Amino acid sequence: MKKLLAVTACPTGIAHTFMAAEALDQAAKAKDVSLKVETRGSVGAENELTEEEIREAHAIILAVDTNVDEDRFQGKNVIRVGVSEAIKDPSGLIDRALEMEEKSADEYVEQVQNKKKEKGAERQGFYKHLMNGVSFMIPLVVAGGLLIALSFVFGIDAAENEGSLAYYLMETGGAAFSLMVPILAGYIAYSIADKPGLAPGLVGGMLAEQVEAGFLGGIIAGFLAGYVALLIKKYFKVPRNLEGIMPVLVIPFFATLITGLLMFYIINDPVAGIMGGLENWLQSMTGANAFILGLVLGGMMAIDMGGPVNKTAYAFAVGLLASEIYGPMAAVMAAGMTPPLGLWLATVIGKKRFTNEEQQAGKAASVLGISFITEGAIPFAAADPLRVIPSLVAGSAVAGSLAMIFEAALRVPHGGVFVLFIPNAVTNVLLYALAIAIGTVVTALFVVLLKRNSPQAKAAQANE
Amino acid sequence: MQLSEILKNEHVLLDVNVNSREACIDELSKLMENTGVVSDSAVYKDAVLKREEEGSTGIGFGVAIPHGKSSGVEEAGLAFARLSDEIDWQSLDGKPVKSVFLIAIPEEKAGNEHLQILSQLSRKLMHEDFRNKLLQATSSDELIAALDE
Numbered sequence: 001m002k003k004l005l006a007v008t009a010c011p012t013g014i015a016h017t018f019m020a021a022e023a024l025d026q027a028a029k030a031k032d033v034s035l036k037v038e039t040r041g042s043v044g045a046e047n048e049l050t051e052e053e054i055r056e057a058h059a060i061i062l063a064v065d066t067n068v069d070e071d072r073f074q075g076k077n078v079i080r081v082g083v084s085e086a087i088k089d090p091s092g093l094i095d096r097a098l099e100m101e102e103k104s105a106d107e108y109v110e111q112v113q114n115k116k117k118e119k120g121a122e123r124q125g126f127y128k129h130l131m132n133g134v135s136f137m138i139p140l141v142v143a144g145g146l147l148i149a150l151s152f153v154f155g156i157d158a159a160e161n162e163g164s165l166a167y168y169l170m171e172t173g174g175a176a177f178s179l180m181v182p183i184l185a186g187y188i189a190y191s192i193a194d195k196p197g198l199a200p201g202l203v204g205g206m207l208a209e210q211v212e213a214g215f216l217g218g219i220i221a222g223f224l225a226g227y228v229a230l231l232i233k234k235y236f237k238v239p240r241n242l243e244g245i246m247p248v249l250v251i252p253f254f255a256t257l258i259t260g261l262l263m264f265y266i267i268n269d270p271v272a273g274i275m276g277g278l279e280n281w282l283q284s285m286t287g288a289n290a291f292i293l294g295l296v297l298g299g300m301m302a303i304d305m306g307g308p309v310n311k312t313a314y315a316f317a318v319g320l321l322a323s324e325i326y327g328p329m330a331a332v333m334a335a336g337m338t339p340p341l342g343l344w345l346a347t348v349i350g351k352k353r354f355t356n357e358e359q360q361a362g363k364a365a366s367v368l369g370i371s372f373i374t375e376g377a378i379p380f381a382a383a384d385p386l387r388v389i390p391s392l393v394a395g396s397a398v399a400g401s402l403a404m405i406f407e408a409a410l411r412v413p414h415g416g417v418f419v420l421f422i423p424n425a426v427t428n429v430l431l432y433a434l435a436i437a438i439g440t441v442v443t444a445l446f447v448v449l450l451k452r453n454s455p456q457a458k459a460a461q462a463n464e
Numbered sequence: 465m466q467l468s469e470i471l472k473n474e475h476v477l478l479d480v481n482v483n484s485r486e487a488c489i490d491e492l493s494k495l496m497e498n499t500g501v502v503s504d505s506a507v508y509k510d511a512v513l514k515r516e517e518e519g520s521t522g523i524g525f526g527v528a529i530p531h532g533k534s535s536g537v538e539e540a541g542l543a544f545a546r547l548s549d550e551i552d553w554q555s556l557d558g559k560p561v562k563s564v565f566l567i568a569i570p571e572e573k574a575g576n577e578h579l580q581i582l583s584q585l586s587r588k589l590m591h592e593d594f595r596n597k598l599l600q601a602t603s604s605d606e607l608i609a610a611l612d613e
Contacts, residue, residue: 015523
């Protein structure tokens, strides 16, 4: 038997969308034809068509007065009419759809494959969700990072003076940074589960931030929240007249509850464990070979940028300042500067590997890099963790170990290039700058090399 | 929440005499202003008429569902009028209109809940027996009861 599909949508999405859907449903029932109707009203898409259903369908009726994504129907029989047509003459539409010539399944499959090739990974779920989250996060990273960098202009410790302009700049930048992970998680979940995913995603991201799980924790929170919301939407059925409470009450409540508890039970404790373990490990290495200590500290700085591993390395180095051991601090800062600097360099020498948005973010990353604001690298790492993080770790490990070998020493725990102007803050300034430069180049080369076949590179090429 | 909860008893006019689309919308928005569902009927009516300009809400079968999302609306509301004489609504099927549902949706917090309830109304209207009940109801209670069946 021929199977039909339909999509209905109207500008306000309140009345005609559903009347058309009901009219088509009724007409199909009267004719004993299999028909599934997706409604795209103001409550969002309901009864969504799956890829499998589209593949098996004989034809698709689009009764829409707004733009709907027609790409997914490429290679299929499609009838396109206004929404009122479906209300007026649903059975005529169904007849027309049934009379259309059979298109071979191969044609559709071929089209789908072409489409996938064309758009690269833009359409592949995992990266699509990540990139959605990252694209909402980038403005926060850029604005927050630049504001914090700006506060350094007034002097390296100017921001500690409560009530000063530098203090307010630092606070504002800090506020933007604290939203970074929640927004990342929220919009990953939004991409997965639509509007009902946003609340659990934001909350999950906030918890990741609070338990200091960093952006990697945020990514986990986003996917967790998104799929939990999606599963509830799919499998939790309520009587039709109660459906109204699903998107506003049932899904947000349960998805947030489940995500929140999972964050505490499966993320919080391991994170605390990791931090404790690493701390002991670093303590045991205090007397070890300087080169190895620099390598380890450097790598740790770049693994999760602001997450538990990074924080442990940073805290370790800051702790040593009190004992007048300044080498590890220099290694840590060099390693914290190379990730954004390296990515900036990569966007310059390997433009084609990055989306437009990333190229712009790259410019800001250069400023954040010289200011020792490692977070500038997060959008890149979050969008393509498996390729970017190893590159960052490599560059940072090199920078960290070189800083130790060159016997650079740093007496303040922050500031980036701005400390270079402070007398006696840094020992072996020139060699120290060289260590950072080499680390930057290593990072950039790795990124450009590894991102050859990345989804971003493909997406960027597809856009050309 | 059910349809009957937003269609208040005071919002139902059976066999009312109006001579135009504007007059009908006018009467119904006044009813909702009286119960406080609509806070500013002038502002709300603008939104409704603007929606009519974009395309008639006369869906055929003698039914029209004018609707507007406006800051002049306090809470989601529904009003119904059965006209003693049919009037022209530039309906999809060209036929005059006998039953009118006026839908009010607040600008802010346009909760999904209400939208979904209204989508149920839209679906119901496509069924002939439901439309017949609208025409045959002898009291507002009877009409409201038909909504939840």
